[in-house]
Amino acid sequence: MITKGNFLLMEPSEFKGWLDKQSITRKIDKLQVHHTASPNYSTRQMVSGVAKQDVWKCLEGMRSYHLSQGWSGTGQNITVLEDGRIAISLDRDLNKTPAGIKGANTGALCVEIVGNFDLGGDTMTDSQRQAVIHLYACLALKLNIPVDTSHIVYHAWYTASGAWIGDYKKGESSKTCPGTNFFGQGNTKAAAEKSFIPDVKSEVERIKKGGDEPMTAEEKKQMDELKATVESQAKWIATQKAKENMECPKWAEEAYEYYKDYITDKKGSYEFWRLIVVSYRKEKVRKN
Numbered sequence: 001m002i003t004k005g006n007f008l009l010m011e012p013s014e015f016k017g018w019l020d021k022q023s024i025t026r027k028i029d030k031l032q033v034h035h036t037a038s039p040n041y042s043t044r045q046m047v048s049g050v051a052k053q054d055v056w057k058c059l060e061g062m063r064s065y066h067l068s069q070g071w072s073g074t075g076q077n078i079t080v081l082e083d084g085r086i087a088i089s090l091d092r093d094l095n096k097t098p099a100g101i102k103g104a105n106t107g108a109l110c111v112e113i114v115g116n117f118d119l120g121g122d123t124m125t126d127s128q129r130q131a132v133i134h135l136y137a138c139l140a141l142k143l144n145i146p147v148d149t150s151h152i153v154y155h156a157w158y159t160a161s162g163a164w165i166g167d168y169k170k171g172e173s174s175k176t177c178p179g180t181n182f183f184g185q186g187n188t189k190a191a192a193e194k195s196f197i198p199d200v201k202s203e204v205e206r207i208k209k210g211g212d213e214p215m216t217a218e219e220k221k222q223m224d225e226l227k228a229t230v231e232s233q234a235k236w237i238a239t240q241k242a243k244e245n246m247e248c249p250k251w252a253e254e255a256y257e258y259y260k261d262y263i264t265d266k267k268g269s270y271e272f273w274r275l276i277v278v279s280y281r282k283e284k285v286r287k288n
C-alpha cells in the first residue's frame with residue numbers, strides 16, 4: 001500500500017482489509033460502474049499486458065483534468081487500474097459524494113475502471129476483471145448493498161440530466177459508459193445480469209465463506225474447470241438415474257405386450273427391459 005500525491009494505491013488483495021477499517025458516515029446505497037474511456041490501454045502504453053506509463057502520472061492526470069473542469073477534486077472515489085491495482089482518491093474519500101453521474105451522485109459511490117470498453121476498444125485483462133468483481137463484492141458487503149441492477153448501476157442507465165432509465169437506450173442514455181462491450185457483454189441491463197452481477201454475487205458468497213483475498217485469474221480458471229467437470233458428472237448421474245426407472249422403451253414394446261399379464265406396471269430399469277427382450281426372443285425361438 002503506497003500513498004503518494006493525491007492517491008492511496010493498493011493491491012487487490014489489500015482492499016478488503018483496508019475497507020473493513022474504514023468508517024463510512026454517509027448513506028451509500030448505489031455503486032456506480034464507469035470506464036474511464038481515456039485514460040485507456042493505449043494511453044497506459046500497454047505492452048503485452050503491462051503498462052509502461054507511470055501509474056501516478058495516470059492518476060494525477062485524471063485529477064488535473066477534473067480540476068480543470070471546475071470540480072473540487074478527483075471525480076471518482078475509487079479507480080481500478082488495468083493490472084487490478086486499486087487507487088483511492090484522497091481528495092474524494094468514501095465519505096465524500098462523488099462527481100460520477102451528473103444529477104445522480106447523492107448516496108452513490110463512484111468507481112472508475114481504467115480502459116475503453118466500447119466495442120472495438122480495450123479487452124479487459126483477467127487481473128482487472130477479477131479485481132473489479134472483488135471490489136464490488138467487498139463494497140456490497142461492507143455497505144449492505146443488494147447485488148442487483150437497482151443498486152449496482154451503469155452510467156449508461158441515466159440520461160444526461162441524471163434521470164434514471166434503468167437500462168442503456170441509445171439516444172436517451174447520456175453515455176455508453178462503462179462500454180458497449182463491458183465484460184464482453186455490453187452495457188445493457190440484460191448484459192449486466194448475464195455475467196457482471198452473477199460474478200459479483202458469487203464473489204460475495206465466496207467472501208462470506210472466508211475467502212478474504214480475491215481469486216487470481218489462474219484460480220478462477222481452475223474453478224471454472226472444476227465447475228464444468230462437476231456439471232458433466234451431474235448430467236451423467238441424472239442419465240443413469242433416469243435409466244433406473246424408465247418407461248418401457250420402443251425396442252421392448254413387443255416383449256412387454258407378450259409378458260404384460262405378469263408385469264405390474266410399464267416401468268422398470270434399463271436392465272429389466274433388456275432381460276425381458278432377451279427372454280422374449282428365447283421364448284419365440286422355442287415356440288418356432
Ligand SMILES: [Zn+2]
Nearest residue numbers: 034035155177
Ligand atoms: Zn461514466
